[in-house]
Amino acid sequence: MTHAQGGTALQLYSTVKQEGILEVSLADVPIPEPQDDEVVVRVEAAPINPSDLGLLFGPADLSTVQVSGTADHPVVTARIPPQQQSAVVGRVDQPMPVGNEGAGVVVKAGASTPGQVLLGKTVALFGGAMYAQYRAINAAQCLVLPEGTTPAEGASCFVNPLTVLGMVGTMRLEGHTALVHTAAASNLGQMLHKVCMQEHIGLVNIVRRPEHIGLLKVLGARHVCNSSAETFLDDLTAALVETGATLAFDAIGGGRLAGQILTCMERAANKGGTGYSRYGSTIHKQVYIYGGLDRSPTEFNRTFGMAWGIGGWLLTAFLRKIGPEAAQTLRERVAAEIKTTFASHYTRTVSLAEALRLDAIAVYSKQATGEKYLMNPNKGVE
Amino acid sequence: MTHAQGGTALQLYSTVKQEGILEVSLADVPIPEPQDDEVVVRVEAAPINPSDLGLLFGPADLSTVQVSGTADHPVVTARIPPQQQSAVVGRVDQPMPVGNEGAGVVVKAGASTPGQVLLGKTVALFGGAMYAQYRAINAAQCLVLPEGTTPAEGASCFVNPLTVLGMVGTMRLEGHTALVHTAAASNLGQMLHKVCMQEHIGLVNIVRRPEHIGLLKVLGARHVCNSSAETFLDDLTAALVETGATLAFDAIGGGRLAGQILTCMERAANKGGTGYSRYGSTIHKQVYIYGGLDRSPTEFNRTFGMAWGIGGWLLTAFLRKIGPEAAQTLRERVAAEIKTTFASHYTRTVSLAEALRLDAIAVYSKQATGEKYLMNPNKGVE
16 A cells, blocks of 8 residues: 655645635645544545535535646635625635545554554544545544545444434434435435334325335335326325324425425324314424425424424434434444445545545536536545 | 393304305304303303414415495405315304404303303413303313403404414424524414514514514514525524524515525524535424415425424414423413513404405405404494
């Protein structure tokens, strides 16, 4: 194994400039040396998740993307619309490293025992700055992957798998017994389906395109509703009656879907009910918005009684709530099932420089189901 | 005291007809006889609250109101728009009594001691069907008013006062330390202001019209923001910084106000913050919608991080949560302070028949601040 020439390696940074321009570029940074309790990991796989795109391109208008620089050191720029600039005023002129999670091989270790025992191991990492050839990290933050697991297989151990387990955990904590999920054909949606099958939890999958129905049905999904179908509200209500789901996790965020889910939950709650109640059912109906695939405003008619809630949901807040021991149990379950329940699928593997090409950005920035990219910061380096 | 002729008395009913017509009329019903544990109250005051209007006129289009019948027995009809008819399908052809709360004098009592000791007492009542000359009710549900309190003074002991105490109780239960309130110049808003003054709770009052600012300032309100002012978002943010309020109760429901409150709470949370966080502040920001003065859709841009919630809030659900003993303590506090903290103001007192006149409906159905009507079902009966 050879390191990058001259003791430096590539690291991707996203910077908001004073003048309303977003710039994404690669910097040559020194290969880090580990502190006593740290290891240095050669990152060989890091997914481009929707939650990374938020930091990578911020609120820039991607129709204005331009690429300059060289093939090895491309520089991507895009304009940030004036009305969005206030949202990123806190990060102006601060180059921000990107990449929530990844996996790689431990190539250096500090003096402490926890670090030393990791030398040579393939580990999964969570904590930002993974779009880099090397990442120094506390040894305790490394999740050792089972023997025979490649970095590519272990790259997505945290964001999607823990979100899925967090959804199921939230359901139990808040007294619900079944779930609704939107953008359900995604990698995350497929994982959630598998976990719900394992644990006999009713799951209503909502997809946006008819071709995604079959994808989930093939996996054994029982309830798949297409939100673009004319019969959507009736289909969803019927599935809610069957499952009794009163909790939804919504990756879309914008538009009318969250309100439609609450409306159908209320209709389902009132099926076989005991007459008219002007305040609606007393069953609490909840939608958590955990993503923002649709950036447009959220809009709803309040046609679902008074026992309802819509709120934000964030994985890190859930992990804080359950505490470090319970969180570690979840992580170990993910590692053990990373090739089965929590397996991810990618369309393409790209290097850091390839990820900044116009054609690549055009594909992965759509966040379309089945169009997910994996970054390998050390692709071609051997 | 004479009862209505022939042992019957008037009772108001609201009925949704099959053909999409709402009908409100007065029926002659037998004066009830009390069961052993009941009393019969001659209702002499019952407010027309926004929460009554929902049942009284449902989703009818009030621009289509017509009045027929006689002066003593008017019949009000109005059309229900087709898109609203599904919301009331559960109450078609069921005449529904109306009137959440009221006060009056106990004129008959069943054999049990709790009923007997109430004979002749002025009591406040909660439980529906108060737009009637007589109401039979369990003795335990009567709140005895302090000596020297008139039914008119005690008519609004429940909905507004308990809602106010429920807001403060919810704030404490959910770990907030200050409040935001919309439609703040209302009777309820003024009560909330007084309670917050008493208990040293920061309160941000949001009003919709400049003339309401003075009304609250005269009462000693420190933070009053006018949502129709151009500087509203900045004014609100400044008040939120000063009070630290992260919980709002919204009587409006529709439009953009709930989202604006969350946006300003997030801005306030980030003042003096420690740099950019892409997921926003970790402080939970909550808006509870408890009314629907604006029936239009609720709309918001999700520009307030991930730690937020919007939900419905209903007094009865709060009272269930705190349990009967705690609820009784709140009721007794209201009775003790009904002429001070929890005093209500009405523009006019009307009889049942007068309440169904076109000119009266036109005024009180607007739910405008300072235009509240009190019904006296026994007005003119002596």
